[in-house]
Amino acid sequence: MSLHVRDIETRFRTTAGEVHAVNGVSFDVGDGELVGIVGESGSGKSVTINSILGLIRTSGTITSGTATFGGRDLIAMRSRDLRKIRGAEIGFIAQNPFGALNPVLRLSRQFENVVRAHRRLDRKEIRRQALAMLGHVGIHQPERVLDGYAHELSGGMAQRVVIALALMLDPTLVVADEPTTALDVTVQKQILDLISTLVRERERSMLIITHDLGVVANYCDRVVVMYCGRVMEDGPVREVFRRPYHPYALALLRSVPRAGQALQTLGGRLPKLNAQPVGCLFRDRCPYRMDVCDRVTPPLREVSPGRKVSCHLDVEQEVPTLVAG
Numbered sequence: 001m002s003l004h005v006r007d008i009e010t011r012f013r014t015t016a017g018e019v020h021a022v023n024g025v026s027f028d029v030g031d032g033e034l035v036g037i038v039g040e041s042g043s044g045k046s047v048t049i050n051s052i053l054g055l056i057r058t059s060g061t062i063t064s065g066t067a068t069f070g071g072r073d074l075i076a077m078r079s080r081d082l083r084k085i086r087g088a089e090i091g092f093i094a095q096n097p098f099g100a101l102n103p104v105l106r107l108s109r110q111f112e113n114v115v116r117a118h119r120r121l122d123r124k125e126i127r128r129q130a131l132a133m134l135g136h137v138g139i140h141q142p143e144r145v146l147d148g149y150a151h152e153l154s155g156g157m158a159q160r161v162v163i164a165l166a167l168m169l170d171p172t173l174v175v176a177d178e179p180t181t182a183l184d185v186t187v188q189k190q191i192l193d194l195i196s197t198l199v200r201e202r203e204r205s206m207l208i209i210t211h212d213l214g215v216v217a218n219y220c221d222r223v224v225v226m227y228c229g230r231v232m233e234d235g236p237v238r239e240v241f242r243r244p245y246h247p248y249a250l251a252l253l254r255s256v257p258r259a260g261q262a263l264q265t266l267g268g269r270l271p272k273l274n275a276q277p278v279g280c281l282f283r284d285r286c287p288y289r290m291d292v293c294d295r296v297t298p299p300l301r302e303v304s305p306g307r308k309v310s311c312h313l314d315v316e317q318e319v320p321t322l323v324a325g
């Protein structure tokens, strides 16, 4: 099922003042589409999806925006209605698998709890389905895992269990926040292959948050590039990677080390987000800065079919093509 996010704004109250973490984010996840959100650490990726899924804690407020999923606005919805959607129609895979598992309950009970919150099934049937799903995610001794506890699992195994839990009710949208950051590279690949295969086989949609451009290149159809709580660029992965339009996307792609090529770090630092942001937030690090960038927030506009960018430049003319590596 498709998700349409419009103008999400989220702030936090802190002892140091307000933090404007997300500043008007819009994007879509179409039916059957795998979309990646990328950006440096602190760019508002997690806050964006937590806002959509009703997972913002008390110090945070969503001050504007809508997130339409199957005709319903998740932002305006009461939390108990949203809880019904989360888990059943939207499967969420969090960054830390151990945080998502209860340490004192047998895993079999956690599968029962997840299923029973949404469906009327008896324990035997839930067990049968849980064993099948654990097999699907590559767990070789599902009986043993199901009858044990989270602390008996390795990080990779725990993440597989979390994926199995998230997919138990066959959600139409899978949302994953850096699902493999804690895992070693081989396990990372196995897990991402697994999630993306399950999503594609079932013609489901997926939104995956990552700071790893390689993950986007390998698994996603479209990419949303975020910076300081704003969308800088949005388009098909192949096109954006071949020819990024936004100077930030260009810098990000250039910073990826290729074989035999040193990593180029981005100059400058992220601006502080403690006041209502004005103008382009990338301007201090942008080699193409103009006067207008200080005063006017560039709107996210469609540059060519399916490609959006928030930049005052005539990007097709003025931003250089990424030199192929």
Ligand SMILES: Nc1ncnc2c1ncn2[C@@H]1O[C@H](COP(=O)(O)OP(=O)(O)O)[C@@H](O)[C@H]1O
Residues within 6 Å of the ligand: 012, 013, 014, 019, 020, 021, 039, 040, 041, 042, 043, 044, 045, 046, 047, 048, 057, 059, 060, 273
């Ligand atoms: N609970 C919170 N209180 C205050 N600031 C927060 C809170 N959660 C996130 N932030 C701030 O919001 C910004 C975006 O954070 P986040 O969405 O976690 O970034 P990302 O997931 O892209 O690394 C950061 O500046 C972060 O410090």
Ligand SMILES: [Mg+2]
Residues within 6 Å of the ligand: 045, 046, 047, 178
């Ligand atoms: Mg995050």
